[in-house]
Amino acid sequence: MSDANQSQSNTSSLQQYQGILERALFSTLNTLPCCVFLFINGSMMFTLRSKDLFCQTSRYVLLFNLLVTDTLQMALSQLLYIIAACRIFLTYPVCGTLTLLTSLTTVISPLTLVLMALERYAAVCFPLRHASIISIRNTALAILMVWAFSSLDIFTQVILLSFDDLPTLQMKDFCSYAAMLVGYTSEIYNTVFTCSLFVSAGVAVISAYIGVIVAARSASADKALARKARNTLLLHLVQLGLSLSSTIYIPLLKALSRILTRIVFVRLQSVLYVCIFIFPRCLSSLIYGIRDQSIRPVLVYHLCCHLKLPVVPVRQV
Structure with missing residues (x-):
């Protein structure tokens, strides 16, 4: 009888050890990409504040605002993931x-994408008035309005929250946005x-895209600028779609939890977390850092920790 109890105890200890080991493995695999992307976003934000050209150009100011919100969301999401992985239960207010x-x-992210789309639309359709319409002052005012509108949404959510029916403020589940509804x-x-x-936001970006296409057909339009603006607006639409994917994360998890076993669901949740939450938040840095010829050399310089890479001479054959 004692041997059976000892065997059962060893099996239970082994399962507990495997559970802890698996959580540590998945936490590491999720945290490492997040740290890399946070470093890239941080380097990109430092790049955008390192030169007067970036600080005095509206599209770079809007890009900086987008990067700030994406980086904050990435950091907060990773914090919530680590808290859940450590089996820490918070209170409802925290x-x-x-x-x-x-x-x-x-x-803030989709609204900033709309502003960036409108900026490209004004650059193509109103080239002579672009500097006066999309000035630094107007850009700062638009960003302030975006933050104010988003804060109003948060204030409304706080008003709708009601903890009167709860027996205690201590949560019995992991902290997540779904748990706060x-x-x-x-x-x-x-x-x-x-x-x-x-x-x-989708209608605004698509309308700007159509307006750029129509303007590009006119004889007075700058064809090269119109083509670049059209490609940029397509990227904004893709970014908007990726931002939308984060909103279907919770409903998708609820649907998967009904058809999958607990262990498979937890593993799949970790994969979806990286694909839906982490990677899209770094996409802006990768897109603009690679495409923009003004940003690319400065960004590479900061990513390489200010190291000057040696230039290897090419031999003439």
Whole structure:
């Protein structure tokens, strides 16, 4: 009898060890890409503040705002993931503060993409008035309005939160945005607002794209500028779609949890977290850092930690 108990105890200890080992492995595999992407985004933001050209150009100012929100969202999401991996249960007020900050950045990103699309539209369709329409002052005012509108959404969510029906403020599940949707009203508001936000942003970007195509057909248009603006707007549309993918993360997990076993669901959740949350937040740095000829050399210089790479002479054959 004692041998059976000892065997059962050893099996339980082995399963617990394997569970801890697997959590540590998945946490490492998720944290390493996040750290790399945070370094890239940080280098990109430092690059955009290192020269007056970037600080005095509206599209670079908008890009800096986009990078700030994406980096904050990436860092907060990774923090929530580490808290969940460590099996730490927060209180509702602490979890609410973290998730609402994440929600704030989720709203700012698509609205900033709309501003960037409108800036490219003005550059092609109104080239003579572009400098006066998209000035640094107007850009700063537009960014301020985006942050104010997003903060208003957060304030509304706080009002709709109700903890009166909860027996205690201590959470019994891991901290997540879905866990903070306490009550039917909060869920309905979140669904309606998210759908309205991304539909409106999508319509604005597509309209700007169509306007650029129409303007490019005119004889007075700058064909090269119109082509670059059209490609940039397509990238904005892709970025908007990737931002939208983060909003379907929670419904997708709920659907998968009903058809998958617990262990398979946890493993798949870690993979989806990297693909849906982490990678899209670094896409802006990769796109603009590679495509923009003004940013590329400065970004590479900062990514290489200010090292000057030796130039290897090419022999003439």
